[in-house]
Amino acid sequence: MTPQGPILRTLPSEEIEAWTQQTAAALSSFSITEPPRVTGVSLSIPLDDATQANVTAEERRRTSTAQTPRPRTSGDTRPRVPVRRDSLKRREALLRGNEGSRRRQRWENDRLLNNPYAQPPLPTDWEVRPTYPVHAVPYYLAPLWDARFAAENATRTAKARVSTRTEGQTDADTVGKIPKELRQKLKKAKGAKTLLQTLEKEVRVFIRDWEANRVTSTRDEFGDIDSEEEEIVFVGRSGDMSDMRDPRVSEELERAMLVLNSPADDLSASFGRWLVHSIGSYYGLRTWSVTVGDPARREAYVGIKDVPVKTSTSRQPDTLPRPLWGLV
Structure with missing residues (x-):
């Protein structure tokens, strides 16, 4: 039995009751709370040289000793001491x-x-702006600008349609001049010279015949008519008894000649038709191409213009420009 046993039994009941009350009052004043939790870990890395003042001489010696390179053996597994980082000031x-x-x-x-x-x-x-100058144009001026540009465009289109002939130059000035495009193409295509010669000979024969007929008809028109050679021909109202041709049809047939006839799908014949047009430009003739027949065929014609170029009553049939095939 401990020595406290007899003491507890000797304590009076009043003291025990007072001690119990004091203990209960002391325990009621205490409160049990949970300790605060740390949400993060603060980490500071010194980047400036100000921290060097807090370093002791012993630490400097150990750091310099650790940074001194030492020969490593094959069995040395000690970790290397990292070198101090450069500071921002440096x-x-x-x-x-x-x-x-x-x-x-x-x-x-x-x-x-x-x-x-x-x-x-x-x-x-720092504002974002366009790199080009911006002109604030009111919208009510837009129709005026459109009309101006439309007029300028129409002027340019009209100038483009005008022929390349210089001012004051007529059709008579272009006769006898070799087209520049024809000269360039015949330099590259030597075999086309024979085709040009063949087509040009037909055109020259046509021009000589037409001029000879025109000179003859002019002389007959202004010549004296012998009264003894006059004939009286009676023609009915319907004109069935007349064996004369319509002068307009006859003149139209004499003023045109078919030069080249080829199938419409023949692509190589387009060069021949282009030669016909070049020959007509050289002699001052009117040229055109038409598609006729079934199957379709392309025909190239040359004809005399309404106002003959360099043609007068005193011109002889032999006065033609030099052959084109001999100049290119």
């Missing part, structure tokens, strides 16, 4: 360079330092 100093150096001059020029005319950027300088 990096900025390297970017600036030494005073008076080229690097320092470039660094100051990039930042417009020591420049009395340098102005800080304004807020408007």
Whole structure:
């Protein structure tokens, strides 16, 4: 039995009751709360040289000893001590360079330092704007601009349709001149010269015959008519008894001649028709092409213009320009 047993039995009941009340009052004043939880871990990495003042001499010695390279053996497995990181101040100093150096001059020029005319950027300088000049044109002026551009376009189109002949030049001035395009194409296609000669001979024969007939008809028209050779022909109202041709049809047939006839789907014949048009331009004739028949065929014609070029009553049939095939 412990020595406290007799003591507890000797305590009076009043003291026990008082002690119990004091203990209950003391326990009621306490509160049990949960300890606060740490949400993160603070980590600070010194980047400047100010922390070097807190380093002791012993730590400097151990750090310098650890940074000194030592020969490592094959069995050495100790981890290497990491080298201290460069500070931001050192990096900025390297970017600036030494005073008076080229690097320092470039660094100051990039930042417009020591420049009395340098102005800080304004807020408007950072706005996104177009790089081209913008002209604010009212919408009510748009129809006026459209009319102006339409007139200019019509003028350009009219000038493009005008022939390349110079001002004051007539059809008579173009006769006897070799087209430049014809000369260039015949230089490349030597075999086309024979075709040009064949077509040109037919056209020259046609021109000589037409001029000879025209001169003859002119002389007959203005010549004296012998009264003894006059004949009286009676023609009925319907004109069935007349064996005379219509003068308009006869003149139209005499003023045109078929030069080239080829199938419509023959692509190689287009060059021949182009030669016919070039020959007509050289002699001052009218040329055209038509599609006739079934199956379709393309026919190239040459004809005399309404006002003959360089043609008069005193012109002889032999006065023709030099052959085109001998000049190209």
